[in-house]
Amino acid sequence: MPTTRRTVSAEVAFAAETDHLAVLSVAAARTGGGRPAERLSLRVDGVEAELEEAEDLHGTRLHLARVPGGAQCTVSYALELDGGAGAPPPAExxxxxxxxxxxxxxxxxxxxxxxxxxxxxxxxxxxxxxxxxxxxxxxxxxxxxxxxxxxxxxxxxxxxxxxxxxxxxxxxxxxxxxxxxxxxxxxxxxxxxxxxxxxxxxxxxxxxxxxxxxxxxxxxxxxxxxxxxxxxxxxxAFLTTLGGEITLGEMRVSAESSAPxxxxxxxxxxxxxxxxxxxxxxxx
Missing domain, CATH: 3.10.620.30 (C8orf32 fold)
Incomplete structure (x- = not known):
């Protein structure tokens, strides 16, 4: 039986009005195994920024970066996921x-x-x-x-x-x-x-x-x-700003399955x- 493949992606553009800490929540939740073909980047004025990953509740992965005021920013994410799905996160x-x-x-x-x-x-x-x-x-x-x-x-x-x-x-x-x-x-x-x-x-x-x-x-x-x-x-929220303001620009989200x-x-x-x-x- 062919393996089902789900392909997801997101691109979010925003302008930083002031200095702030950007918190991204666009990456698929954490798993115990690997995540092949996953790509995540934040480009600030065309230059790729360093992202710090922090784990939140139930496998949520947050990615943090300092963004200067006046910068034009683009978040890009893509993931190809083969197979079905594993166990839900345990309840506490x-x-x-x-x-x-x-x-x-x-x-x-x-x-x-x-x-x-x-x-x-x-x-x-x-x-x-x-x-x-x-x-x-x-x-x-x-x-x-x-x-x-x-x-x-x-x-x-x-x-x-x-x-x-x-x-x-x-x-x-x-x-x-x-x-x-x-x-x-x-x-x-x-x-x-x-x-x-x-x-x-x-x-x-x-x-x-x-x-x-x-x-x-x-x-x-x-x-x-x-x-x-x-x-x-x-x-x-897919994007949170701490200590500053942004103007949200164009956003594109895609999610497809090989066997809908x-x-x-x-x-x-x-x-x-x-x-x-x-x-x-x-x-x-």
Whole structure:
């Protein structure tokens, strides 16, 4: 049987208005093995900058560089990944605390009682609760590009009933946490996504496993390549500036699979680390 190959890439241009520390989160999550054919660079005024790699939660790889004010910068990343996918990162006890607390974009404490009112009797309802909440968000939001800002929280999305992938993810996380279910945001490369971009999805905990949920339904979950994992988009942004300002320029993201799958929202899917082993489908 031919080996499935996923090819992903990203190019992000930005202008540094002032001196700052740039934090990139575009590389696929860490694995225990090698990562052949991976390339990452940051060019500052045409000269390749030195990048320092730092590991964040759940295999997230951050790359840091000092950038002077006035510089024109380009981030380039490419990865070819053969095979399926390996095991998800292990869950730690603190995860169940971290991912049931309110966070910057998922303030479920401001929506007190909303989750229980929308889903009566859903607490302790098993995997069906995850699917039920996912379906509600999918059915009640409209995907509208440009309809939200970088500071909008799940409360704003709930009220306006529209947004993009991060808004869908934030509202889904907020409602799940409101039901006492640990949930977190994952940024991914998503073969099959249209329009193509970095994609935000959700992992929710049930019975010893983190299951991936995508309320947009825009791409097959079995094709996703994990980039970063955190409480919400504040911990998974593809570019963060510390101590300065930038102007974002042109951005291009690509994600392709040699054997494209189709999305089955009834399937239970895990989002493993991208080490090229095994399968991400666990059943229905």
């Amino acid at each position: 006890s603190v995860d169940f605390v971290r991912y049931t607390r309110p966070s910057r974009f998922c303030p479920f404490d401001e929506m007190a009682g909303t989750a229980d009112a929308l889903f009566p009797g859903a607490r302790g309802g098993g995997y069906g609760t995850l699917q039920r909440v996912r379906d509600w968000v999918h059915e009640h939001l409209d995907y509208v590009a440009g309809s939200s800002t970088a500071t909008d929280t799940a409360v704003h999305t709930f009220l306006t009933r529209r947004g993009v992938c991060r808004d869908y993810a934030h509202l889904l996380i907020t409602l799940l946490r409101g039901l006492g279910i640990p949930a977190r945001l994952v940024s991914v490369y998503a073969p099959g996504l249209s329009p193509m971009d970095f994609h935000a999805v959700v992992e929710a905990w049930h019975d010893g496993t983190w299951y991936v949920l995508d309320a947009t339904g825009l791409a097959p979950r079995t094709e996703f390549v994990r980039i970063a994992t955190g409480a919400d988009a504040s911990e998974t 799958g189709t999305e089955d929202q009834e399937a239970r899917v895990v989002l493993p680390l991208p080490d090229g082993r095994g399968s991400g489908v666990t059943g229905r």
